[in-house]
Amino acid sequence: MKEFYVQDAPRFENMVITSYFCVSQMQKRDKKTGGQYLALTLSDKTGALEARMWDDFAEAVATCTEGGYAKVQGQISNYKGKWQITLTKMRNAAESEVDTADFQAVSEFPVAQMDAELRAIVDNFKDADLKRLVLSFLDDEEIGPAFRVAPAAKMLHHAWISGLLEHVLTLVKVCLATAPFYPEVNTDLLVTGAILHDIGKVKELSWKTNFTYTLEGQMIGHISIAQGLLREKVKELAPFPERLRILVEHMILSHHGKYEFGSPKLPMTPEAMLLSALDDLEAKFAAMRREFAAAESSGKAADETTEWVRSMDRPLFNSQRWLADEQ
């Protein structure tokens, strides 16, 4: 464990610390008074910190690279409300020196436990073909492990290691809770869709040291990537019922629910309709959580709304906090 995390800055104001960081950005800039300095962004799993190194940065420049790790010494301060660090020492750090888990946000739930929960649900499938299909993904040598560590997004909901698995598991549970009210829905089929709908994200996103979109992600998109993976698995599992293949494929293609969100088809079956609605609900609550946290940490009072949320075209309001506040 590191001795200092970005989120600890307030407790270390004006103190000198020594710690490891990921070098997210590094750039030489001109001083107003002549000469140059080094401007950096250092990050770990708790956030990012602006850094400045005013002198003697030759070694830093020579040995460190963006996307790599560094060991630094410097003083924490607050400038215009933002925390920063003024470096006195900086050198490259080998991956062996650090605990890489320190440098990326991870799900608060243990992967093994989430995986076990998901597999237990799949084990209960009545439909042997769908079970075979889902397991062919979970047990795939490449896709399986990636599915267990991938984030669910670059910046929005569940943007942390194993966020995809966390998102899928919650969605599966909500599916299981609501399906009984809709007798038109085949539960195994629905859960299959919930598990596979975002499987394309294992190739749409890259999560080496930061979370970014791959080129294939940008040009093909996780919906069509997932469809390609499905077709390949179905071929391997042959004979596989053609009707199930079409129904699962339809759920994947339509789960964004609207053409303008990149779904080439709109949900036509009960399972596709329910999956799409519950996935949207998950996304909205994830956004709500982020906004509530941001509002609270920026010092907003209980009777104030969040900032305007552009993706929803409205501000949000934390009713629980307001009611609690009254008592």
Place this chain on the structure above:
Amino acid sequence: MKEFYVQDAPRFENMVITSYFCVSQMQKRDKKTGGQYLALTLSDKTGALEARMWDDFAEAVATCTEGGYAKVQGQISNYKGKWQITLTKMRNAAESEVDTADFQAVSEFPVAQMDAELRAIVDNFKDADLKRLVLSFLDDEEIGPAFRVAPAAKMLHHAWISGLLEHVLTLVKVCLATAPFYPEVNTDLLVTGAILHDIGKVKELSWKTNFTYTLEGQMIGHISIAQGLLREKVKELAPFPERLRILVEHMILSHHGKYEFGSPKLPMTPEAMLLSALDDLEAKFAAMRREFAAAESSGKAADETTEWVRSMDRPLFNSQRWLADEQ
């Protein structure tokens, strides 16, 4: 019970029947060959039937009125695929002659049972104020009984007697099933919203003999009517916590989820967001059921989609039926 219902027509082809109907429409028209005839629409809770009376309709015209009941005798036939009846006798029927329950579609669930289920849920509220509020509606001398018989819509989802209560009860159950996954949600508040969100329909709709919109329904709308009723109840219950009043009012105003659906506000709180999403899901599945039934009764095969559904801009597809069909 009537001896003949509209839905029985196929079993009575070319037979003469005598029965009671609601006179939905009545109009004199010119025969091509000179003279006039009487064109009518007769209905009961199972549907509507075109009727023609070619001669001797003076008494019928003199005594019967649109919206009233009539006793008729006539022969059932099929013309261009539609069932119709050619009348030989027709006279007005007093309300005392008929069982009014024969003339309007009613929920398949007993009202008393649904009401009891709903009240049991309200009894479990932890929040005494919200319980008081909901009960003030359920126990209101005018609103309460209306709420238990009103349909939920003129033609779309739950367009039958007690359809509103049926819709509300299902929605409340889905709310209770999903709320545990969203800790931001106050369950009592959510359920209050689910019970009251459509309460304005008791004045938006009229369900005397047919289901129609009242003028107030067209010019004010059930959202604003509900808001007015809420304000009146809150005044009667004073002192009532202002914060709860605002949060419930917000759920009512925002439950359609989009401005273009007549919501003057978009959902901002976790409860409003969840209520709006689940209410939308209910409406979509109700539409899906209607479309699947229509497709099946029009003779569509299991591998055919329904007709194009304009409100959703797509056809739908009954996956369960297709999978069952294979086996």
Place this chain on the structure above:
Amino acid sequence: MKEFYVQDAPRFENMVITSYFCVSQMQKRDKKTGGQYLALTLSDKTGALEARMWDDFAEAVATCTEGGYAKVQGQISNYKGKWQITLTKMRNAAESEVDTADFQAVSEFPVAQMDAELRAIVDNFKDADLKRLVLSFLDDEEIGPAFRVAPAAKMLHHAWISGLLEHVLTLVKVCLATAPFYPEVNTDLLVTGAILHDIGKVKELSWKTNFTYTLEGQMIGHISIAQGLLREKVKELAPFPERLRILVEHMILSHHGKYEFGSPKLPMTPEAMLLSALDDLEAKFAAMRREFAAAESSGKAADETTEWVRSMDRPLFNSQRWLADEQ
């Protein structure tokens, strides 16, 4: 009267002034060179001024609060084209020390005169019920006075004390001027709508020291607030003709003219249609005035358009000024 107003800054460049201000914002910040300083926004009815206090601000911090008044001494200067003040003294000022009228923009028309004009118009109503209704608002102990001082908006049109009354009075006059051309319009009804359409703003906005939205304003909105107030008044005035109640309520609910502007109903009656169109016209001309003034004060020439006006998706052009410029 204050000895110095924000708008006087150019005449006082590099001079030391002493005056009272409203403390809109106050924040401690770190100096680049170590230590802290105080960054403030000071305002009066003529605008807002950035302030800096570099040293000895302990008393200021200890006694002053955001939203309160302060007496300050400092030097006016211009930094990057913006006026600012460097404070040497600052202390809290009691409300009794200041003339609160100095701190908020107010309508250029006397309230008493506008009120009298409006009441004279209401006195001429032929319809006694509508007259009763309007007077019940104007004479209400809480709503009446609020209606006479409220601004019409937080930032857009008529964002000054008594701006609501000013907006309403102009709108009423334009209604009276145009109604004769539309015989379908009931003038008393139209004017009632014009007076009451924005009455909900007395609770949607707060204008203590700045203009802001109340939480109820954000979650309920002035349209639905107004509808609630109307229902309460109608109850008090009972018996009140139901038809007039519905028609007035419809005008309030539909006056924004479009669902996406928060109207739950579209204008269906001649009065609602005309009111909505003229209210929109008022808003557009108010925006135009602001833009023309801004263009002129930013030094734009007579043959230049204003900046791009996002709400209208176009720039505007002052034709009068251009024609005058030619002569």
Place this chain on the structure above:
Amino acid sequence: MKEFYVQDAPRFENMVITSYFCVSQMQKRDKKTGGQYLALTLSDKTGALEARMWDDFAEAVATCTEGGYAKVQGQISNYKGKWQITLTKMRNAAESEVDTADFQAVSEFPVAQMDAELRAIVDNFKDADLKRLVLSFLDDEEIGPAFRVAPAAKMLHHAWISGLLEHVLTLVKVCLATAPFYPEVNTDLLVTGAILHDIGKVKELSWKTNFTYTLEGQMIGHISIAQGLLREKVKELAPFPERLRILVEHMILSHHGKYEFGSPKLPMTPEAMLLSALDDLEAKFAAMRREFAAAESSGKAADETTEWVRSMDRPLFNSQRWLADEQ
């Protein structure tokens, strides 16, 4: 004057009449029983009537043409709620036999009087150049007379002879009534725009015997036609102030107020903004009048709304009639 007009049909039920009509449509069709008959639409200024000629129509076919006049004899009857005439005689009628004024709907206001009113307003212009410009149109040998007889539309508002002049005159008056409330507006400029904004309709529409769009109307449109006419007039009037030319041209180009209504520019000046809003108001009230009349003549009660009005996406409601109905 004709002895029988289309609107008189109810008074002549089952009677034989002889009268002149315009032959709007004429077509031979097959009888079900073999042989042919003649199906026609006959019209005059009060409406259109379906006609059938079952036998002996050789002369009719030989001498009559669509768009021409005919003298007919036949019996009036009502079939499925629609009035029709069964012809026994029909022959071509020369234009000299008829009073062409009988065959097209005309404004209820005398042309000479409307023209005089308009000219009186123009005479009051303070701006000599704008007066010259407007008069150059009114006094133009081709445009002037066409402007005085043209309809304002093919089917929608003011679709009758001299409807354009009637529309323009009303619009000018509403402009004069509202302009005083908007000091940013140059009244002469505004009125010039009101008079010329639709001048392109003299070439967009054809009103020989029916009202139709010309090909130029369809491919160029009245906005661009008007702009072309303006440019030609300005050239003839040279020297004409360039600034006035641009401001008038801008009003013409922007008067539809929205790109999707065919305006290549949005209103940027006070005059263009006001003109566009008032022109839209005129169109909406004209539509409202048509809908109220249609509702009343189709037997709708005072408390019923009109049919759904597609262009406005809502039904309308005649508040005056409802209020009168109560008393």
Place this chain on the structure above:
Amino acid sequence: MKEFYVQDAPRFENMVITSYFCVSQMQKRDKKTGGQYLALTLSDKTGALEARMWDDFAEAVATCTEGGYAKVQGQISNYKGKWQITLTKMRNAAESEVDTADFQAVSEFPVAQMDAELRAIVDNFKDADLKRLVLSFLDDEEIGPAFRVAPAAKMLHHAWISGLLEHVLTLVKVCLATAPFYPEVNTDLLVTGAILHDIGKVKELSWKTNFTYTLEGQMIGHISIAQGLLREKVKELAPFPERLRILVEHMILSHHGKYEFGSPKLPMTPEAMLLSALDDLEAKFAAMRREFAAAESSGKAADETTEWVRSMDRPLFNSQRWLADEQ
């Protein structure tokens, strides 16, 4: 060759013909006068004809099926402007009795010649991988022949046998003509996209006896079907350059150019952009041709526009015909 085609009806008015047809629809209906008759739609490659069989249709009903062939005898007549046939004899016809080419519209260009032209272009590819890829489709035992006979659509552009090949070949030629003006474009890549973009139609459409959508076509769509086929081919051709695979896949996914047309991605590369634009142009001109032909065959004059074309929200106008008409 059949002795009578649907398009020959005008030449056979009132004559009795004997010929083979495809039975598109067949339904028993009630006569007004009691009893039943047979209502049918008969079709061949030149169009469809309504048919009625009033008596003695027991054999017809017993032996014929929708989608099969029939030999009929009947009299041609015109009823309300539509041609129809009154049958006196009808029996099932074996596929061996007919020339199936008589029953579906086919491209006016020989398949072999179009195929040869296309292959010649592919032979000229500089890029060996893309050549391999395209040939793997053209030479595929299942896809290849289907690609050569499939229509391009159910009803819109190129809705005839081999219409897909015809559309593709034209598009390829326009691509080759325009590519030289856009140096950013890789011609082989562009042409590959043009050949493969619609390849999914071989499974989206069915063209046994009529043209319809398959269920897979409705639920997956030709874009995603094509993507699936591409992935399979690329696997078979391994090793295949990943970059080319992504670029071709991107062209397929984005060729509809807009999300609302079912493209899950928008064109990002020069080739995707150009392909999408030229494909759209092809579709528009195909629509224009249909509209011009329909206008001419419905008797419209050279100076009249076509009917309103809903998909383009405007009428069209045949400029060539109008100019020719003048001379």
Place this chain on the structure above:
Amino acid sequence: MKEFYVQDAPRFENMVITSYFCVSQMQKRDKKTGGQYLALTLSDKTGALEARMWDDFAEAVATCTEGGYAKVQGQISNYKGKWQITLTKMRNAAESEVDTADFQAVSEFPVAQMDAELRAIVDNFKDADLKRLVLSFLDDEEIGPAFRVAPAAKMLHHAWISGLLEHVLTLVKVCLATAPFYPEVNTDLLVTGAILHDIGKVKELSWKTNFTYTLEGQMIGHISIAQGLLREKVKELAPFPERLRILVEHMILSHHGKYEFGSPKLPMTPEAMLLSALDDLEAKFAAMRREFAAAESSGKAADETTEWVRSMDRPLFNSQRWLADEQ
């Protein structure tokens, strides 16, 4: 030729240069430390450079003006990644001192050659009237020369001297290449449209020292300006065939292809449809070129997309560069 161009900055880092520039902006600002300095933007045809003059700028202020030329001496440096110049000397420069060609971006193709190419194409017109029409523009004393030097836009495609001619010539060539595939298209008419469609830009834009919109450009727009010019030319050329006039006018009015882009009419003829589509294609490829260049010069790798392109709502991707990068 200047000794230093803006684009040469990297080669002159920290060196002192002397050169001529256009003074795009000039402003006095306050130093933080008291006193003032001069902030300027200096530009030439290769770009713009921020400049600062800290002392002794009295002469500069006294003699130089925005939009004029200046001779300066100063040192090149890089501040926060942007190049700038610190001036030590600055004085006004007469137009005679400079080569004005140094100060505006110009087409890379010689004007005379482009003009000759265009005229050769016009010479080949079969239609003498269209040839007369086009030449009347090219040979016009005012329009002709302006057409040869005007840019095609203020900032977007072909924003350089003679950019309009360059755009038109390319468009004409693409028209000639594609027209043969669309037999509905009259090539002379199409090319006439291609040459004249943007002719209004000669009055919409001003290109004295920078490129800006004229007031007429903003209030009338190049589409309507072009239509006005066409009408004047047609009058001069009388007799000119009315049909050709309408068809050319229609192409001009509809070439933006969508109402929201300011076209008052949508393309209805084959020529208007093709012209509009190819013009759009030109604009898109021009944007693509800019974005590819910007991405490359900002150091993006071959496998990265460009920045998000707002006008197209997507990023773009240079496929050629990526494929080349692999080899």
